[in-house]
Amino acid sequence: xxxxxxxxxxxxxxxxxxxxxxxxxxxxxxxxxxxxxxxxxxxxxxxxxxxxxxxxxxxxxxxxxxxxxxxxxxxxxxxxxxxxxxxxxxxxxxxxxxxxxxxxxxxxxxxxxxxxxxxxxxxxxxxxxxxxxxxxxxxxxxxxxxxxxxxxxxxxxxxxxxxxxxxxxxxxxxxxxxxxxxxxxxxxxxxxxxxxxxxxxxxxxxxxxxxxxxxxxxxxxxxxxxxxxxxxxxxxxxxxxxxxxxxxxxxxxxxxxxxxxxxxxxxxxxxxxxxxxxxxxxxxxxxxxxxxxxxxxxxxxxxxxxxxxxxxxxxxxxxxxxxxxxxxxxxxxxxxxxxxxxxxxxxxxxxxxxxxxxxxxxxxxxxxxxxxxxxxxxxxxxxxxxxxxxxxxxxxxxxxxxxxxxxxxxxxxxxxxxxxxxxxxxxxxxxxxxxxxxxxxxxxxxxxxxxxxxxxxxxxxxxxxxxxxxxxxxxxxxxxxxxxxxxxxxxxxxxxxxxxxxxxxxxxxxxxxxxxxxxxxxxxxxxxxxxxxxxxxxxxxxxxxxxxxxxxxxxxxxxxxxxxxxxxxxxxxxxxxxxxxxxxxxxxxxxxxxxxxxxxxxxxxxxxxxxxxxxxxxxxxxxxxxxxxxxxxxxxxxxxxxxxxxxxxxxxxxxxxxxxxxxxxxxxxxxxxxxxxxxxxxxxxxxxxxxxxxxxxxxxxxxxxxxxxxxxxxxxxxxxxxxxxxxxxxxxxxxxxxxxxxxxxxxxxxxxxxxxxxxxxxxxxxxxxxxxxxxxxxxxxxxxxxxxxxxxxxxxxxxxxxxxxx
Numbered sequence: 001x002x003x004x005x006x007x008x009x010x011x012x013x014x015x016x017x018x019x020x021x022x023x024x025x026x027x028x029x030x031x032x033x034x035x036x037x038x039x040x041x042x043x044x045x046x047x048x049x050x051x052x053x054x055x056x057x058x059x060x061x062x063x064x065x066x067x068x069x070x071x072x073x074x075x076x077x078x079x080x081x082x083x084x085x086x087x088x089x090x091x092x093x094x095x096x097x098x099x100x101x102x103x104x105x106x107x108x109x110x111x112x113x114x115x116x117x118x119x120x121x122x123x124x125x126x127x128x129x130x131x132x133x134x135x136x137x138x139x140x141x142x143x144x145x146x147x148x149x150x151x152x153x154x155x156x157x158x159x160x161x162x163x164x165x166x167x168x169x170x171x172x173x174x175x176x177x178x179x180x181x182x183x184x185x186x187x188x189x190x191x192x193x194x195x196x197x198x199x200x201x202x203x204x205x206x207x208x209x210x211x212x213x214x215x216x217x218x219x220x221x222x223x224x225x226x227x228x229x230x231x232x233x234x235x236x237x238x239x240x241x242x243x244x245x246x247x248x249x250x251x252x253x254x255x256x257x258x259x260x261x262x263x264x265x266x267x268x269x270x271x272x273x274x275x276x277x278x279x280x281x282x283x284x285x286x287x288x289x290x291x292x293x294x295x296x297x298x299x300x301x302x303x304x305x306x307x308x309x310x311x312x313x314x315x316x317x318x319x320x321x322x323x324x325x326x327x328x329x330x331x332x333x334x335x336x337x338x339x340x341x342x343x344x345x346x347x348x349x350x351x352x353x354x355x356x357x358x359x360x361x362x363x364x365x366x367x368x369x370x371x372x373x374x375x376x377x378x379x380x381x382x383x384x385x386x387x388x389x390x391x392x393x394x395x396x397x398x399x400x401x402x403x404x405x406x407x408x409x410x411x412x413x414x415x416x417x418x419x420x421x422x423x424x425x426x427x428x429x430x431x432x433x434x435x436x437x438x439x440x441x442x443x444x445x446x447x448x449x450x451x452x453x454x455x456x457x458x459x460x461x462x463x464x465x466x467x468x469x470x471x472x473x474x475x476x477x478x479x480x481x482x483x484x485x486x487x488x489x490x491x492x493x494x495x496x497x498x499x500x501x502x503x504x505x506x507x508x509x510x511x512x513x514x515x516x517x518x519x520x521x522x523x524x525x526x527x528x529x530x531x532x533x534x535x536x537x538x539x540x541x542x543x544x545x546x547x548x549x550x551x552x553x554x555x556x557x558x559x560x561x562x563x564x565x566x567x568x569x570x571x572x573x574x575x576x577x578x579x580x581x582x583x584x585x586x587x588x589x590x591x592x593x594x595x596x597x598x599x600x601x602x603x604x605x606x607x608x609x610x611x612x613x614x615x616x617x618x619x620x621x622x623x624x625x626x627x628x629x630x631x632x633x634x635x636x637x638x639x640x641x642x643x644x645x646x647x648x649x650x651x652x653x654x655x656x657x658x659x660x661x662x663x664x665x666x667x668x669x670x671x672x673x674x675x676x677x678x679x680x681x682x683x684x685x686x687x688x689x690x691x692x693x694x695x696x697x698x699x700x701x702x703x704x705x706x707x708x709x710x711x712x713x714x715x716x717x718x719x720x721x722x723x724x725x726x727x728x729x730x731x732x733x734x735x736x737x738x739x740x741x742x743x744x745x746x747x748x749x750x751x752x753x754x755x756x757x758x759x760x761x762x763x764x765x766x767x768x769x770x771x772x773x774x775x776x777x778x779x780x781x782x783x784x785x786x787x788x789x790x791x792x793x794x795x796x797x798x799x800x801x802x803x804x805x806x
Contacts, residue, residue: 004555006609009133012526012543014516015200016041019083019112022511026051026081028200035072039542040085043514043530046540051081052088052099060103065093075164077137078202080112091139091204117189117201123153125174126754131608132173132193137166139204143182148175152316152753170609179203195505235282237335244270246287248335261333262340265289275328278335279359279366284387285333286368288356294324300751303780316753319713322724328354330370332385341389348372348383348391352717353405357413362386362438369394369437371411376722377402380409382420384440394440395422401643406718407599407632410453416461419443423453425636432456432468434489446491449473452633454482458512458533464489467497467533471633477501478560478573479634480605480627484515486536497536500527503605514539520607522575523557525550556582558610563660565629565653570638572653574603574626576661577610579617589672589804590658591621592696594688595681596649597631598642598719602681616676619797620805622668624661628653642719644727646708647691647736649684655695670695672804676796678702678785679755686733686744686763693741698803700796702747702787706733706759734759737766743803745775747792749782775799 002010016025023044028036038051054071062069069075076092088099089106098106138144138161146158146167160182161167171177173195179188189203238249244265250257265271268291275288298318305312319325328351332341348354348370357369367384374380380403382395397403408430410423420435427445430452434443447453451472458467467486472479473496481503487494498504502519509515515533520526525545529538547557558575565572579588593613595602603625604610617623628650630642641648662668675696677685682704688696708716709728720728729735744767748760760776767774777792787793 003609003611003614004550004553005607006133006611008525008545008550009607009609010135012518012528012545013200014518014528014542016507016509016516017078017081017112018510019081021083022509022513024081024083024085025509026079026085028077031072035070037072038079038088040081041530041540041542042085043509043539047085048540048542049085051079051085057099057103060099061092061097064103067093077139077166077200078204080110094141118192119190121149121153121178121190122176122192124149124151124176125172126151128172128174130173130195132171132195132199133609134169134171134177134191134193135166135200136161136169136177136179137200137202138163138179139202140181140188144179144188144203145182145185147178147180149178177201194507235278237278237282239276239278239285239287241265241271241273241276241287246271246276246285246333248285248338259338261285261335261338262287262289262331268292272328275330275356277356277358277368279368279387281366283335284341284366285335286330286359286385287333288354289329289331291324291327293319293326296320296323298753298756300753300757302751305781314751318753318756320711320756321709321713321716321720321722321728323713325352325375325713327351330354330356330368330385332368332387332389334387341387343385343389344391346391347381347393350375352377352722357382360384360413360418360437369413371409373403373405373409375717377405377718378721379403380405382411382422382435384437392440394437395420395435395442397424397426399425401640402718402721404599404632404639404718406714410456412456412459413437414459414461421446421456421459421466423456428636430454430633430636432466444489444491446487446489447485447494448491450475450635451479454633457484458508465493470496474501478503478521478562478605479571480573480601480603482605484517484536486534495536497531497533499536499538502527505606508533516542521560522604522607522610523547523560524607526607556580558604558613561657561661563657565656567629570629570634572626572628572657574624574657576665577613577617577623579620579622582667584667587667587669588620588622589674589800590668590670591616591623591800591804592654592658592673592675593623593625593681594649594654594675594677594684595679596628596642596646596684597680598639598646599632599715601627601631601633603627619801621674621800624658626654626657628657644720645731646680646683646719647687647731647733649687651684651688651692655692672697674698674700674800674804676700676702676788676800677704678788680705682706682747682760683733686746687736689742689744690733690736690739693739696742698743698745698800700745700747700799701760702792703749703752703755703757703785704733704746704760704763705755706763707735708732710756710759710762712754734763734766737763737772738770740767740770740772740774743773743799745777745796745799747777747779747787747796749779749784749786751781752784754784 010030014027018025024042029039040051041048058069058071076090080089096106143160147155175193177191236251246262248259272288277286297315300314302312352375353373355371367386369384372381378399380397412421418438422433422435431447436443454469470485473483483496483498500519502521504519506515506517517531518528527544528542558577562571562573630650675685675688682701685699685701689699705711748757
């Protein structure tokens with residue numbers, strides 16, 4: 001049975017299917033008891049109405065097919081509609097139909113694709129924390145296999161969906177799903193989850209395309225731009241890599257002549273076959289020589305594989321902090337002399353990552369541009385390599401702590417003006433700057449203030465305007481609320497286009513004239529409107545639910561609460577969830593759901609399914625979740641608390657916050673506080689008992705990163721830095737295992753490819769040596785945080801009940 005929150009999400013969801021031109025769309029509106037209706041919206045004309053006469057269509061379709069149909073349970077879930085809303089076409093009962101004022105069979109071809117689908121499969125985003133409930137609907141003639149594409153791009157099967165059936169799936173924004181024919185394995189659809197809270201995907205015979213590509217066939221991630229540049233070659237000169245070196249083919253009247261250009265490429269240090277860039281005038285070329293990353297295998301032993309009796313050892317390439325990364329070296333070549341032009345790498349030695357920006361120009365001469373991110377993430381430069389061999393700095397970012405490249409590095413080259421939009425935290429908040437690439441200097445700061453730009457949404461070079469998503473733009477709201485903001489290139493005209501006290505998500509029309517704005521809070525149901533992208537003016541309201549509507553049906557909303565943190569001035573934000581049949585005369589143990597990032601914040605801000613948190617509350621706990629210092633998207637100073645200090649986990653702020661909350665809520669029993677966390681949250685949960693065992697009494701840690709030297713390189717060097725120094729040991733839970741107080745349960749899956757299970761097992765070994773009591777739940781074939789999602793959930797509940805509930 002759906003919860004009140006899940007039911008509300010379904011009933012208020014707007015998944016637009018835009019018509020050609022982008023001024024109108026249709027969507028399915030959920031009604032009560034599995035019923036729905038198709039709605040037509042004309043944004044420009046401010047019209048919202050049923051897409052057709054449901055009663056009349058159901059009657060006519062029933063007569064033509066010999067079936068008795070409910071007008072609000074029609075045998076199709078997807079339609080194609082004309083821009084004026086006058087004609088609807090659909091597939092039902094194995095035939096194609098057209099409806100204007102009467103229903104007739106139709107022999108045309110559907111032209112409007114399901115716009116939530118994509119062409120190329122990509123790995124799921126491992127950093128996403130925004131839950132989304134997706135309803136996959138199969139309107140094909142055969143069964144569909146539902147497949148999740150994991151963080152490494154590997155397919156994981158989630159069962160089959162039969163014809164004319166639907167599957168409701170909990171997932172996260174940025175995750176990728178594949179739907180393929182169960183009999184032929186042909187890919188029918190590839191879907192990337194939007195950040196909408198709820199979405200619907202309909203796969204029918206109009207959806208499949210012959211050019212869909214799985215991860216195995218897709219382009220190398222992050223290098224699409226390089227391939228497109230190569231595809232643009234139209235001259236008689238072609239460049240390629242052969243025998244580890246750069247070769248040139250010149251085609252003339254006498255045929256094609258091939259010449260080896262570079263001489264230094266070897267098997268150990270070859271040239272990259274993709275990273276070859278010819279200058280627009282055909283006179284020069286850049287080719288990337290590289291030293292491959294070191295081989296370092298993550299070793300996983302499955303003690304109980306399903307298909308054999310004996311254990312199976314698997315290996316996976318997996319770099320850890322301190323390992324040798326791939327090192328790129330762009331080299332410049334004169335295609336006239338067929339020789340390399342000497343360049344210095346003094347400005348880009350010891351890279352962690354290099355990103356190609358392609359060719360630009362200075363004083364009419366071509367120059368090649370690229371981004372250099374130094375190992376340790378304290379220095380990032382945008383560099384230009386001139387055809388005379390000189391290398392100059394266009395942009396330079398420095399930090400004494402870290403530059404958050406993984407979440408905040410954003411840039412866009414403006415080809416018309418030789419400018420760049422560049423994101424930086426140089427003034428203490430994440431803002432965007434207009435950089436003159438010709439001069440190599442900042443022309444002006446575009447956004448400013450005590451708020452953060454999350455993403456650049458849209459750029460209009462002609463009118464010199466930019467649209468950004470922004471955290472904390474409104475001073476009188478929660479600083480984590482997201483709004484859409486438009487501003488001019490020169491920094492004037494800064495205006496929020498979204499309205500309403502809540503966090504906003506939006507969907508653009510194809511022509512960018514309009515956007516669908518949905519805003520909500522954990523204590524406010526979603527409200528959805530259509531707005532102008534230019535002014536933010538309201539076109540029309542689609543849904544407007546109130547909290548009172550839900551409370552009448554027994555909804556107890558999460559309570560938002562904020563308190564000043566450890567510095568005595570900065571507010572810490574969180575929520576409180578009470579158990580069902582809450583009695584304010586009783587005292588309840590408190591259970592904190594802990595994940596301290598630092599790449600994001602974890603407290604829900606919008607109205608969403610709280611099923612997991614409420615499941616814990618139903619066990620008799622006051623459940624809290626909050627974001628202490630060291631998490632993302634506040635000030636740089638707030639975030640820097642995490643630098644070389646992951647053991648902190650914002651725990652001092654969390655304790656203060658709970659104590660402040662309990663002052664006015666005597667039903668919060670702070671003598672019985674438990675904590676549960678997974679992955680980095682597992683590291684935090686154990687750290688809570690090691691360093692704050694006087695406050696926290698019991699902890700469950702699933703798949704914890706208990707020693708940052710044992711975890712993946714990119715995440716840990718981002719916060720802990722490079723080289724690996726004594727701070728890594730000081731932040732290790734293993735180092736401090738002897739300080740354990742309270743009751744501890746460790747959960748780990750033997751086949752976890754995200755966080756090395758060795759981190760948990762080394763902690764277990766140290767706890768045994770220190771004679772510290774603990775429980776271990778080992779899931780032989782378990783993957784990352786799988787224990788929290790099923791296999792160990794019952795054990796976790798019994799553990800907390802034993803130690804927190806008398």
